[in-house]
Amino acid sequence: MKFKMITLKNIAIVFLAMIVSCGKKNKSAQKTAAELQTATIFPKGAKITNDNFTGTAYLQPLMGVDSLNTISVGNVTFEPGARSKWHSHPAGQILLVTDGVGYYQEKGQPKKILRKGDVIKCPPNIPHWHGASADTAFVQVAITGREKGETVWLQTVTDEEYNK
Amino acid sequence: MKFKMITLKNIAIVFLAMIVSCGKKNKSAQKTAAELQTATIFPKGAKITNDNFTGTAYLQPLMGVDSLNTISVGNVTFEPGARSKWHSHPAGQILLVTDGVGYYQEKGQPKKILRKGDVIKCPPNIPHWHGASADTAFVQVAITGREKGETVWLQTVTDEEYNK
Numbered sequence: 001m002k003f004k005m006i007t008l009k010n011i012a013i014v015f016l017a018m019i020v021s022c023g024k025k026n027k028s029a030q031k032t033a034a035e036l037q038t039a040t041i042f043p044k045g046a047k048i049t050n051d052n053f054t055g056t057a058y059l060q061p062l063m064g065v066d067s068l069n070t071i072s073v074g075n076v077t078f079e080p081g082a083r084s085k086w087h088s089h090p091a092g093q094i095l096l097v098t099d100g101v102g103y104y105q106e107k108g109q110p111k112k113i114l115r116k117g118d119v120i121k122c123p124p125n126i127p128h129w130h131g132a133s134a135d136t137a138f139v140q141v142a143i144t145g146r147e148k149g150e151t152v153w154l155q156t157v158t159d160e161e162y163n164k
Numbered sequence: 165m166k167f168k169m170i171t172l173k174n175i176a177i178v179f180l181a182m183i184v185s186c187g188k189k190n191k192s193a194q195k196t197a198a199e200l201q202t203a204t205i206f207p208k209g210a211k212i213t214n215d216n217f218t219g220t221a222y223l224q225p226l227m228g229v230d231s232l233n234t235i236s237v238g239n240v241t242f243e244p245g246a247r248s249k250w251h252s253h254p255a256g257q258i259l260l261v262t263d264g265v266g267y268y269q270e271k272g273q274p275k276k277i278l279r280k281g282d283v284i285k286c287p288p289n290i291p292h293w294h295g296a297s298a299d300t301a302f303v304q305v306a307i308t309g310r311e312k313g314e315t316v317w318l319q320t321v322t323d324e325e326y327n328k
Contacts, residue, residue, distance in 0.1 A: 143307055
């Protein structure tokens with residue numbers, strides 16, 4: 001019966017491995033962007049190398065502006081703790097949250113917590129910032145009207161502002 | 165050894181059931197909107213009751229137009245076989261495909277097959293239609309500039325056009 005006992009043991013091990021593997025799919029807290037990636041729709045894109053962001057963020061352009069179209073669309077992924085500088089948009093911006101947990105704050109207002117499925121309107125010319133929460137990455141689709149000019153970049157979001 | 169044999173058989177049955185169950189999560193063809201729903205980000209919304217669509221489609225408005233914002237955003241879900249009428253947008257439209265399999269066709273062009281992650285630009289004033297494939301539901305985020313007027317609805321997409 002030795003052969004059967006080994007088979008039984010092996011099946012039990014595979015069975016336990018599958019439970020652990022299936023369970024992981026439902027875990028939602030404390031995730032890096034790489035861990036969120038399976039749940040996102042668009043590619044993470046390239047690491048943002050300009051100084052308009054603190055920490056590690058990625059941009060995948062989805063739609064550019066041309067002679068027929070004044071709206072740009074991009075998929076932005078923030079690693080935990082990463083955020084934009086304060087900035088404003090001459091024609092405003094719409095953010096669609098597709099994964100993770102993040103923050104959005106307009107100047108003079110309290111910080112809002114954003115989760116998958118949330119939609120935010122940044123009114124024209126209102127300074128604001130957005131980014132990931134401290135322990136979970138954050139993915140957003142940013143929809144920006146470009147007909148009134150480009151984004152105006154302002155000061156860095158300090159750790160004090162970020163953690164408040 | 166009868167007890168052990170029964171245990172072995174039961175484990176094998178549970179093991180097979182789990183393989184089937186886990187496998188279903190990765191199956192991508194032949195799905196209704198309800199089967200896709202777990203993979204989507206935004207609510208399915210309300211059934212569209214106007215006559216601008218053939219078959220069953222749902223709309224969840226995500227962002228409306230106001231004095232500060234000329235871009236509307238909506239999540240549209242098409243059951244298998246459902247599609248819009250031919251129509252055009254004075255300022256064009258951007259479609260982000262978030263789930264399922266669908267079709268997009270501009271007048272005089274061949275039908276394109278759309279899948280999760282695809283992005284489409286409908287140029288201003290070009291008649292087109294979009295909808296689900298025959299056997300799989302389709303979910304899109306539609307981004308529409310409203311500054312030049314509302315959607316112009318045209319004729320129904322015939323079964324011949326849809327199947328071509």
